[in-house]
Amino acid sequence: MxxxxxxxxxxxxxxxxxxxxxxxxxxxxxxxxxxxxxxxGQRPEVAVVACSDSRVDPAILFQADPGDLFVIRNVANLVPPMEQEGTFHGTSAALEFAVLGLSVKHLMVLGHAHCGGIKMMMAPDPGDNTFKYVPSWVSMLAAAHRRVLATMSQASHEARTRACEQNAVLVSLENLTTFPWVRERVESGDLQLHGWYVDIAIPELSSYDWESGKFIPFA
Ligand SMILES: [Zn+2]
Structure with a gap:
């Protein structure tokens, strides 16, 4: 050893x-x-888009068995909008496999507290040239981030950070519907979209309520 x-x-x-x-x-x-x-062959009913963060492993968090979860992980649990240009679309390819190949019934975006990717998006350091791909990747949140912060000028840094982390889930849900094969299956009722958010320090798991527009903690 x-x-x-x-x-x-x-x-x-x-x-x-x-x-x-x-x-x-x-x-x-x-x-x-x-x-x-x-x-x-595998027949998972649920696909989850989670952050690469080592502390937020969906299989551990949900005590899942082999075959339960099709897991897609990237920095800040993001779904990019559908794009035709370019070649190497890792997240879009995994989503396509889950929806068209495995016919999952549920697609979940799992956001989390203390997300390093969101931190980098909220406070980019223009003088730091260490990262090239991460700032570009999380920049898909920039416009939504500005909209959130415009309504929270009096809020604490912690509250603003949480709002941005949760808003990233909503941006990803919105981007999911730019893929026609997601949109069609949601409209036909064959696929349900879920936005979840976990704070492992408490721990507390919340789910986005489409009617109230809020994240509601699970009992
Ligand atoms: Zn993260």
């Missing part, structure tokens, strides 16, 4: 230990389910 400079078990060693525990423990316990998923 290797140790890093601080004497801690290295991150990779922890993964190897975790894999052995999985192989000898929970894999054995769920072997019939996994064998069925291999034989029949």
């Amino acid at each position: 290797t140790e890093d400079r601080s004497g801690n078990q290295s991150g990779v060693d922890k993964l190897m230990k975790g894999y052995r525990n999985y192989r000898d423990g929970s894999y054995e316990a769920s072997r019939p389910l996994i064998e069925s998923l291999v034989a029949r």
Whole structure:
């Protein structure tokens, strides 16, 4: 077992230990389910767009089993609007696979508190040239971000940040409907869109209520 400079078990060693525990423990316990998923193929009912943040893993958060969730993760859990130009549309390709290939019944955008991507969008440092792709990626939120902040000049930094994180979920939901195969299935009732937001520090999970236009915490 290797140790890093601080004497801690290295991150990779922890993964190897975790894999052995999985192989000898929970894999054995769920072997019939996994064998069925291999034989029949995956048929998840839910696809979730979540942040790449290491603290917000949908499978852990929802205690999901293999085959339950089709997970798409990127910085700040964003869905870009449909674009024809360009070639490498990772998130759009995954959405297409989930909706057209797997016929998922639910598409969920999962936002979260303490999001580094949203922080970078709210306070870009023009003098810092470290990041090229992240500022460009989160810039899809810029217009909505300005609209949110225009109504919150008296609010605390924490409240403004939370509003931007939740608004990112709404922008992604809106962008989902720019894909015709999402729009058609929502209109026919074959696909439902959900906007959720989690604060793992509490923990508290909220869902966007389309009627009131607010995020309502789950009981
Ligand atoms: Zn995040």
